[in-house]
Amino acid sequence: MKIDGHGQAKILTPEEITRLFQAGLHSDRDRALFGLCLYTGCRINEACTRLVRDVYQESGLVSAEILIRKKDTKGRRATRSIQTHPRLRQWLEAYQPQVKTDYLxxxxxxxxxxxxxxxxxxLQQAFQRVEIIGASTHSFRRTALTQMSAAGIPLRVIQEISGHNSLAALQKYLEVSEAQKGQAIAALTF
Structure with missing residues (x-):
């Protein structure tokens, strides 16, 4: 579902993310799955197709980096390795798949x-439980990439994390807030 003014998935607020992960998602698996999307900026297909060995070490500990293999990416451009965020690590530790399978x-x-x-x-059921309207699986990707940009992370670094082919393609994902526009104007010193 794409419903914002530009036909793109909603960018989630920090409050919505908290509500979703605390009250909307009911299982460790779901928090791990959608946390992976949120904290790596990956697409839902990239999260669903992760192998256990892409996330966990042989010892069962969560790896320092999440591996997103080239064969699982939209453009099959390159394998990406993304540092594991501490919150994502907690969700992955709580999840630990219990069945013997290659897939996470x-x-x-x-x-x-x-x-x-x-x-x-x-995810749609979870959004309904916490009354979040206009969001989709793609909201996690847009939210992550927009938050990185708002934090001042260089676009080239965000592009490496997201796997976009070009900066132009990446920039379509990013939302600019009124506060950011005001900060940009205030930064002018001439």
Whole structure:
């Protein structure tokens, strides 16, 4: 569902993210799955197709970096390695898949991986529980990339994390707030 004024998925506020992860998502698996989207800026398909070894060490500990393999990315451009955020680490530690499967988020009857359409349905139910309107699985990607930009992270670094082919493609994801516009004008010193 894309409903903001520019036909793009809603960017979530910090308050909405808190409500969603505390009250909307009911399982460790769901918090780990959607936390992966939020804290890596990855697409839902990239999260669903993660292998256990892309996230956990052989010892069972969460890896310092999340691996998103080239074959699982939209443009199959490059493998990405993204540092594991402390909050994401907590969700992944709480989740620890219990079945023996190669996929981090197994599908129905432990065959293959959870399909992005199934993940979307789970998320829509969670959004309804906490009354968040206009958001989708893609909201996590837009939220993560916009927050990085707002924090002053150089666009080239954000591009490496997101896997976008060009800065122009990345910039379509980013939202600029009125406060940021005001800060930009206030920064003028001439």
């Amino acid at each position: 988020f197994p599908g129905r009857w432990q065959r293959g991986y959870i399909r992005p359409t199934s993940a979307h349905k789970l």
